[in-house]
Amino acid sequence: MDESSFPPYPPGLKGHQLLPHLREMQRNPLSFLMRLQESFGDVVFFEAGKRRACWINHPEGIKRVLQDNSGNYTKDTIQYNMLSTITGKGLLTSDGPLWFRQRRLEQPAFSRQRLAALDQIVLPAVDRLLERWQTAAQNSALLDVDSEMMRLTLEVVGKALFSIDLSDSASRLTAATLTVLDDIVHRVRHPIGLPRFFPTPRNLKFHAALSTLDATIYNLIAERRQNHQRSEDMLGILLTARDEETGQPMSEKQIRDEVITLLIAGHETVASALTWGWYLLAENPLVWERMRAEIAQVLNRRPPKTDDLQDLVYTGWVFDETLRLYPPAWLITRKATQTDEILGYRVDPETLIILSPYTIHRHPKFWEEPGRFAPIRFSPGHEAKRPRYAYIPFGGGPRLCIGNNFALTEARLVLARIAQHFRLFLPESAEIKMDALVTLRPHGGLPMRVDSL
Ligand code: HEM
Structure with missing residues (x-):
């Protein structure tokens, strides 16, 4: 393409114009982005x-990056x-042929059949x-729902994917997970x-x-190697995999990388969402009543089975x-490898692409009263009216x-299961603030009171 026929760069901030915003970008990136939208658009x-970086907050642009021209975008980002x-x-975090091979390999561990048995775990x-909560309820003690959800979801992912019982070590491991993830955020900010090798x-805390x-x-x-157990869980898949060309097993380091990825990605995310779910339910009693x-x-009063979910x-x-x-x-990033055009704007190679589920999920063009907690938005009639990449x-x-x-x-x-047994309340003085770390977390945890039902 001849330079003069390139579409224009999007509007935004250059060089010294960024300086006054640096502090807010670091401390509160989400409110910074939301404000920019008002000045510059999508x-x-x-x-x-x-x-160069480009924040795209429109379903069509997001679709271009994640789906239609996904081959042009890598994960080589900070x-x-x-x-x-x-x-x-x-x-x-991997890209290219390694990612493709591993994705194909790991997919069967998430088959419909295996998910159907998730209730047993x-x-x-x-x-x-x-x-544990029964005791807290009897003593009217506050529980940190955030760490309770972390512990629970780590136990689940450990058992479901690797057949390990983490019920005794979960608290220690979730604390270690938070330490390493917090360190990443600290380094980005x-x-x-x-450097990490300085004591x-x-x-030292990070390395420990x-x-x-x-x-x-x-x-x-x-x-697992010693027991010679054959298992169809994720660990079994990783241990028995052989390279199609060389016939070689996966290296110990690669197996470790896949396991740590799944343990971390598979529990901190679900825990964060559940924690915010309890917060929102406490703040919205009508939604709670309808769900109950x-x-x-x-x-x-019987326990739910996976089959029941279609009725819930x-x-x-x-x-x-x-x-x-x-x-x-809340943040998805990519790096452009070739020139692209997105929503009529020019994107050069090496540009950092910033997408944010948080900001697109609150975009007033696609969500009515975006700040309101209204589960009914997900009824089929409402869903059909939204572009797929608005969510x-x-x-x-x-x-x-x-x-x-x-x-x-x-x-x-x-x-x-929890709603069958307990109702969760925020303490009256509670003022919950959100931290945009690797995931969205309530600042300082989420202390709540639990009442037996
Ligand atoms: C509410 C819970 C979860 C949320 C919100 C979430 C969110 C995401 C998002 C947004 C991506 C795409 C990132 C990108 O395109 O750059 C992703 C990828 C991934 N997630 Fe999740 N996730 C959740 C639960 C899980 C669970 C339970 C597991 C595993 C047990 C998991 C494992 C992964 C892995 C391995 C990838 C990379 C996939 C690939 O690139 O092929 N996640 N997740």
């Missing part, structure tokens, strides 16, 4: 020296490069939680900090947490709507979240 360009200091080249884990207290996670994973692999009524009508329709919408308002993965809690296109149905099944079972 596509905003940032330029600092040779670095977000994924930082994450890969923990997860290596696991499925979430979720319910015992929830029952352990209910027992403070790019001129000391600062922060670095990563060693805890690594030790758990390498033990898990070693034990549905659960009572479909299940009476409203409960499903409650979770969908929670993912709209508080999408755990992207799990991303889209070939890199769509591999665990999306796993997460939806697990979360609905958890909501239904």
Whole structure:
């Protein structure tokens, strides 16, 4: 293409114009983006020296990046490069042929048949939680719902994908997960900090947490190898996989990378969404009443089974709507490899593409009263009126979240089972603030009171 026929760059901020915003960009990136939309519209360009970034907040533009021209966009971005200091080249951070091979390999562990059996794993884990909560309810003690959800979802993913019982070690492992993830966010926000090999207290804490996670994973692999157990779970798949051309097994490091990716991506996200779900239900008593009524009508007091989820329709919408308002993965980034045109604007190679489920889920052109918690938006009549890419809690296109149905099944079972036994309330003085870390988290946790029903 001749330069003069290129479409224009999108409107936005250049060089010194960015300076006054740096602090807010670091501290509160989401409110910064939302404000920019008012000034510049759905596509905003940032330029600092040779670095270019483009935030796209329109379903058509998002579809172009994630689906229609997805081959032009890689995960070679600061977000994924930082994450890969923990997860290596696991499925979430890899690209190209490695990603393609691993995705094909791992997909069967999320088959419909395996998800149908998820209730057998979720319910015992929830029952352990209910027992703990009973004591808290009797003592009128506050519970940190955030860490309770983390512990629960880690137990579930450990058992479902790797057949390991993490009920005793879950709290330790979730703390280690949060430490390593918080460190990534810290590094992105403070790019001129000391490198990881300097023995600062922060670095020492990071390395200790990563060693805890690594030790758990390498033990898990070693034990399975020793037992010679054949299993069709994810670990079984990874251990028995052979390269089609060389016949070689997967390296120990690659297996470790896939396992740590799935353990982290598979629990922190679901936990974040469930935590916000309890918050929203406490704030919206009418939604809570309607969800409770549905659960009572479909299940009476018996525990839910995966099969029941098709009848727990409203409960499903409650979770969908929670993912709209508080999408755990609030940021999706890509790097352009070739020139592209998006919504009439020019995108050069090397441009960082920023997509945000959070901002598109609150875009007033596609969502009426976007700040309101209204699960009814997910009824089929309403859904049909929206562009598909206005709702992207799990991303889209070939890199769509591999665990999306796993997460939806697990979360609905958890909501239904807990709601049969407890109602959760926010303490009167509570002022809940959101932190946009690797996922969206309530600042300082989510203390709640639980009442037995
Ligand atoms: C509510 C829960 C979840 C949310 C909101 C979520 C969100 C996402 C999003 C937005 C992506 C795409 C990222 C991108 O395109 O850059 C993704 C990818 C991924 N997710 Fe999830 N996820 C959830 C649950 C899970 C679970 C339960 C697992 C595994 C057990 C999982 C494993 C992964 C993996 C491995 C990828 C990379 C897939 C690929 O690139 O092929 N996620 N997730």
